[in-house]
Amino acid sequence: MVEQPLCASVYKEPALISEQPLTRIDIAHLIRDSSNRPQIWEYSVNQQDEIRRAYINLGSYQPLMSEYPLTGNKHPCRFQSHWFKSYLWLEYSEKYTAFCFPCYLFPSKPSRKPGLDTFTVKGFNCWKKVNDGERCAFLTHMGKCPNSAHRFATRCLENLKNQSCHIEKVVKRQTTQEIQNNRLRIKASIDIVRWLTFQACAFRGHDNCPELKNQGNFLEMMELLESYNEQIGALVLGNAPQNAKYASHQIQKEILHVFARNVQSSIRHEIGDARFCVTVDEARDESRREQMALVIRFVDRSGFIRERFLDIVHVKDTTAATLKEEISFVLSHHNLDVQNIRGQGYDGASNMHGEWNGLQALFINDCLYAYYVHCLAHQLQLALIAAAREISDVHTFFQNLIYIINIVSASCKRNDELRAFQASTIEHLVDIGEIETGKGVNQVGGLQRPGDSRWSSHFKSICNLIKIYGATCLVLENIALDGSTYSQRGDAAFSFKLLMSFDFALILHIMKDVMGITDMLCQALQQKSQDILNAMHLVTTTKTLIQKLRDDGWKTLLKEVTSFCKHQDIEVPDMDACFSSVGRSRRKQKLVTVEHHYRVDISTVIIDQQL
Amino acid sequence: MSTALDPRNSYKLFNVEDICLLVDKFYPQDFSDQEKIHLRLQLQHYELDVPNHPKLKSMSSIADLCQGLVETGKSTIYPLVDRLIRLILTLPVSTATTERAFSGMKIVKTRLRNRMEDDFLANYLIVYIEKEIAERFTIDMIIDDFYSMKER
Numbered sequence: 001m002v003e004q005p006l007c008a009s010v011y012k013e014p015a016l017i018s019e020q021p022l023t024r025i026d027i028a029h030l031i032r033d034s035s036n037r038p039q040i041w042e043y044s045v046n047q048q049d050e051i052r053r054a055y056i057n058l059g060s061y062q063p064l065m066s067e068y069p070l071t072g073n074k075h076p077c078r079f080q081s082h083w084f085k086s087y088l089w090l091e092y093s094e095k096y097t098a099f100c101f102p103c104y105l106f107p108s109k110p111s112r113k114p115g116l117d118t119f120t121v122k123g124f125n126c127w128k129k130v131n132d133g134e135r136c137a138f139l140t141h142m143g144k145c146p147n148s149a150h151r152f153a154t155r156c157l158e159n160l161k162n163q164s165c166h167i168e169k170v171v172k173r174q175t176t177q178e179i180q181n182n183r184l185r186i187k188a189s190i191d192i193v194r195w196l197t198f199q200a201c202a203f204r205g206h207d208n209c210p211e212l213k214n215q216g217n218f219l220e221m222m223e224l225l226e227s228y229n230e231q232i233g234a235l236v237l238g239n240a241p242q243n244a245k246y247a248s249h250q251i252q253k254e255i256l257h258v259f260a261r262n263v264q265s266s267i268r269h270e271i272g273d274a275r276f277c278v279t280v281d282e283a284r285d286e287s288r289r290e291q292m293a294l295v296i297r298f299v300d301r302s303g304f305i306r307e308r309f310l311d312i313v314h315v316k317d318t319t320a321a322t323l324k325e326e327i328s329f330v331l332s333h334h335n336l337d338v339q340n341i342r343g344q345g346y347d348g349a350s351n352m353h354g355e356w357n358g359l360q361a362l363f364i365n366d367c368l369y370a371y372y373v374h375c376l377a378h379q380l381q382l383a384l385i386a387a388a389r390e391i392s393d394v395h396t397f398f399q400n401l402i403y404i405i406n407i408v409s410a411s412c413k414r415n416d417e418l419r420a421f422q423a424s425t426i427e428h429l430v431d432i433g434e435i436e437t438g439k440g441v442n443q444v445g446g447l448q449r450p451g452d453s454r455w456s457s458h459f460k461s462i463c464n465l466i467k468i469y470g471a472t473c474l475v476l477e478n479i480a481l482d483g484s485t486y487s488q489r490g491d492a493a494f495s496f497k498l499l500m501s502f503d504f505a506l507i508l509h510i511m512k513d514v515m516g517i518t519d520m521l522c523q524a525l526q527q528k529s530q531d532i533l534n535a536m537h538l539v540t541t542t543k544t545l546i547q548k549l550r551d552d553g554w555k556t557l558l559k560e561v562t563s564f565c566k567h568q569d570i571e572v573p574d575m576d577a578c579f580s581s582v583g584r585s586r587r588k589q590k591l592v593t594v595e596h597h598y599r600v601d602i603s604t605v606i607i608d609q610q611l
Numbered sequence: 612m613s614t615a616l617d618p619r620n621s622y623k624l625f626n627v628e629d630i631c632l633l634v635d636k637f638y639p640q641d642f643s644d645q646e647k648i649h650l651r652l653q654l655q656h657y658e659l660d661v662p663n664h665p666k667l668k669s670m671s672s673i674a675d676l677c678q679g680l681v682e683t684g685k686s687t688i689y690p691l692v693d694r695l696i697r698l699i700l701t702l703p704v705s706t707a708t709t710e711r712a713f714s715g716m717k718i719v720k721t722r723l724r725n726r727m728e729d730d731f732l733a734n735y736l737i738v739y740i741e742k743e744i745a746e747r748f749t750i751d752m753i754i755d756d757f758y759s760m761k762e763r
Contacts, residue, residue, distance in 0.1 A: 053759075053760075057759065057760070161759070163758070163759070183754060186754055186757070187750050187754070190750055190753050190754070190757075191750070194738075194745065197735060197738045197739055197745075198738075198739065198742055198745075200715075200718045200719050200739060202723070202724055206726070253731060253734075254757065254760065255753065255757060256731070256734045256735060256738065257730075257734050257760075258753055258756045258757050258760065259734070259737075259738045259745055259748070259753065260733070260734035260735075260737040260738055261756070262745075262748055262752065262753070262756065263737050263738060263741050263744045263745050264737060266744050266747075267741070267744065274697065274701075275641070275697070275698060275701055276701060277701050277702065277703050279703050279706050279708060279709050280706075280709065281706050281709035281710065281713070283713040283716070285716055285717075285720050285732075286717075286720045286721060286722060286724070286725040287720070287725040287726070287727075289729070291713075291716065291729075291732075293709045293712040293713060293716075294709075295706075295708045295709050295712065297701060297703055297708075298701060299677060299697040299700050299701060301681075302678065302681050302682075303677040303678035303679075303680065303681040303682075303686070303697075304674075304678060305674055305677075305700055307708040308741065309708065309712050309736070309737065309740045309741055310737075311733060311737065312712065312716070312732065312733045312736050312737075313729075313733065314729040342638075342641075342698055342701050342702070343701055343702045343703050344703065345703025345704070345705070345706055346706065347706050368640070369637065369638060369639075369640055369641075371637070371702065373702055373703050373704070375703070375704075375705045375706040375707075376704055376705050377705040377706070377707060378705070378706070525704065525705045525707070526705060526707040527707070530704045530705065531672065531673055531674045531699075531700050531702075531704065532699065532700075532702045532703075532704055533672065533673045533699070534672045534673070534674070535704045535705075
């Protein structure tokens with residue numbers, strides 16, 4: 001297992017080698033489809049073995065379909081998937097033709113004989129000739145004599161796989177002891193790589209010179225292992241031979257690569273020939289590159305719904321055509337057929353769901369039954385935002401909420417003040433026995449700013465405000481009294497007034513109730529194995545709850561708000577005397593829920609339609 | 612229409628016609644004409660059998676039902692019904708898993724690690740997110756693959 005310089009292969013290179021510029025081909029991006037890939041002699045001579053090895057690791061390209069398209073004019077026939085089982089070398093391409101895997105990798109010398117390149121260059125599609133008994137086209141291709149072109153190529157393939165028989169290896173056979181030591185060394189490396197990856201740690205710093213005190217996580221960990229285990233300590237790092245340390249960053253990367261390939265192939269294995277659906281989303285990463293994540297959802301053999309993260313790819317732009325190309329590439333790389341897609345889930349951006357040129361339309365062109373489902377969680381968000389924006393009172397409420405939170409949490413000093421007040425109130429309450437103590441129950445929290453894209457943050461921010469209403473009031477009062485500038489005092493006084501108004505308190509409570517209900521739905525939708533029937537059921541229950549709140553939640557709500565106001569010394573308007581103001585609040589409450597109801601209704605209608 | 616398969620309230624909503632319509636309309640490629648006739652027959656048996664099965668009686672969701680069918684071996688008796696249920700379960704609900712992947716990406720590719728290559732990021736994320744699969748591999752499997760990757 002000692003690192004060796006790449007040695008020339010023991011096989012005859014094909015005679016036909018055209019002059020090619022020496023470009024390195026990226027092994028990770030080989031084209032798998034047999035009709036589109038370049039011929040092996042088109043690669044540079046030095047890279048041919050590497051390419052062959054990469055193809056061998058990928059295996060022959062055998063896409064499984066329930067039915068293959070018809071070919072032939074007079075007597076249309078189809079390809080049959082069970083041929084794959086009887087002829088392991090067989091490959092099927094997107095152009096509906098069959099190829100031979102070993103003959104492609106190890107093409108024989110070109111000769112004048114016609115038909116020799118059927119299975120390597122042109123592709124075979126005369127399916128009629130397969131069921132011809134003795135004269136079956138596949139058998140003819142394999143040939144009877146043991147030295148036929150096909151059998152020779154198969155032998156070449158076996159030899160390339162079997163590295164230990166290579167002549168160089170035989171000459172320099174290592175002792176078993178050495179091999180064992182090497183295995184132990186690489187085992188340590190593999191374990192460290194795995195551990196670091198699971199903990200999301202970096203492998204190394206940007207500078208790896210040995211004089212540095214901190215050598216990066218990987219090497220430091222290796223040293224730690226060395227200090228604990230003598231057996232390993234005697235082998236790794238300084239004690240390892242120079243050519244088999246297995247600690248360089250290339251090796252680390254290669255190990256990680258092997259892990260990733262194994263994970264992907266076991267996911268592929270899990271999918272089997274089940275129908276699946278693709279969920280795609282893009283986001284920008286830390287270095288502002290657009291990354292697209294591809295998740296496959298399918299039902300495995302024992303009936304569990306699985307959502308597996310298959311790959312993440314960098315995309316140049318986010319047009320539907322580019323995304324489609326990348327997704328198809330990934331799918332075909334994993335031997336997954338576009339025809340087996342039975343659903344697509346996107347977040348509803350226009351490049352995704354566009355009716356004519358959106359990603360979903362492009363996929364439906366390829367596969368008629370790839371039904372598009374708009375992400376329900378995103379839909380709920382949109383409905384809630386619209387509900388909040390379209391009622392002026394609620395809109396003002398949220399504006400005010402953000403304003404107050406900004407003022408209170410603007411500086412560290414104010415935050416500290418807030419925490420101190422809170423701590424003292426909590427202590428007081430614990431003393432008089434009003435609240436219980438427990439782990440993590442009475443934590444001192446700050447105020448959270450609501451963000452538009454994540455609706456549960458609104459809910460949290462409202463809950464927090466209710467919890468620390470008193471402390472917030474105190475802080476604002478303090479600022480209003482002795483803020484350093486006039487504008488500060490003015491701002492604080494204004495927001496204090498807002499906080500003390502009955503309107504604010506009322507909407508605060510209404511929104512808390514409404515959003516408490518929808519938050520449940522929101523959380524449930526994000527669960528890992530959610531199915532569409534369940535989701536629709538949840539939407540219905542949410543609707544019923546809101547309806548109930550609208551019909552007979554008013555009294556309890558009013559009671560709650562009144563007691564809250566009394567507690568916080570907010571003036572409660574007299575319900576009978578100021579009829580107009582109460583009437584307004586009453587109407588407002590109706591509006592919110594009606595509007596909301598309406599929205600949820602619409603979203604369910606949309607879901608129904610999409611089903 | 613797919614609500615017709617819902618196991619809630621002891622299969623109250625079960626309706627053979629609706630299910631056959633569903634197949635006709637949405638999944639014509641997955642069922643041949645012959646199979647559609649078979650499906651109708653299977654559904655009739657299924658209607659009488661499954662709601663009375665002690666274990667399958669009280670299923671609360673279609674996902675549980677699918678697992679239950681496999682556990683009790685009913686999926687081999689009603690292969691077409693099983694296929695249909697699987698197809699319905701495959702429909703996506705939310706993109707939460709992809710969003711989760713991105714929050715994983717944020718943890719991995721931080722401000723200090725912003726020079727990471729795309730390939731490396733992809734490999735790292737696959738292993739990081741699908742931990743449970745990566746845990747299963749033995750060291751020897753990895754060593755063998757590592758060995759076959761390059762001439763050493």
